[in-house]
Amino acid sequence: MLRFAIPVVVLLGLLALLGIGLRLDPREVPSPLIGKMAPAFDLPNLDGSARITPLDLQGRPVLVNFFASWCAGCQVEHPVLMKLAREYGVEIVGIDYKDTREAAEQWLARHGNPYRIIVADALGQAGLDWGVYGVPETFVLSADGRVVYKQIGPMTDAAWRDKIAPLLAQGSASR
């Protein structure tokens, strides 16, 4: 009996491993920043009227959304961001990645502006420091300025409902 049980157990184990492997998305590289303070930057806002640093994002939980006017995925997620900002009152900080002021302003005029603050990262230096490898990417920062979650690719209703909303609820409850 044992002679047959061992290969069956080994096979089932292998199948389980392969099954897990198939479900993982290799495009989602876990961020090493989770649990750490938001990486530093000191950049102008979009109209150049002020400089923004991570200190400006502390005191309340915020979403930090890397976007660009040239980015197709950003158009896909834009309605979701608009809804979060308008209907749920979520504070979203936009980081305009490798873009120009004119292009970004036109884009926002056309699609709507969900952002409370917009940071102009024209050279992509903040993107590099935050480990962005493809816009759109969205970071969730807790009130004390820590990265608690990273959404790679477009924001979705499901990601908001299942991952981000619970985190924000937790953050405001513990304050």
Next chain:
Amino acid sequence: MIRLLRGVHVLSLWLLLAAAIVPTFVSAQPAAPTPTPPAPLAGEQQQRYDTMINQLRCLVCQNQTIADSSAPLALDLRDQVHRQIADGRSDDEIRDYLTHRYGDFVLYKPRLAARTLALWIGPFALLAIALIAAVLFMRRSSARQPATPGVADAERIRRLLQEQEGSD
């Protein structure tokens, strides 16, 4: 001579074609200002640069190194490596810089650490388990079957052989 000229002609056609096609791919990221190009590297630094960019993964096109990839991110990362080598940073410092941002995944050859131990030891552990299992299996099956035929078998074989010789 004519063949050579024709070769040049064909080459220039290809270049024209490339010039016509390439910008349509690159134009995805327009108009943004680019940083000033860094100073060229000296011989030994250039070697370190070449080695390094062949050991770093481009996170956009994941099966390419940043040396192979023409994705904008690969360009940025090559630029970073270049600048940091020029600034006198060591290879380890540059790898630290990149792993702090992108995680161990950016390294084609992950470093030996507690969290990468399974990666380094795993295949050898599996091989050892397979070898042990194979040895145990072979021992058991050889214990069950005696290598030499028993006396009764030897008797039967002799008889069979004799019968065969008789029939020939």
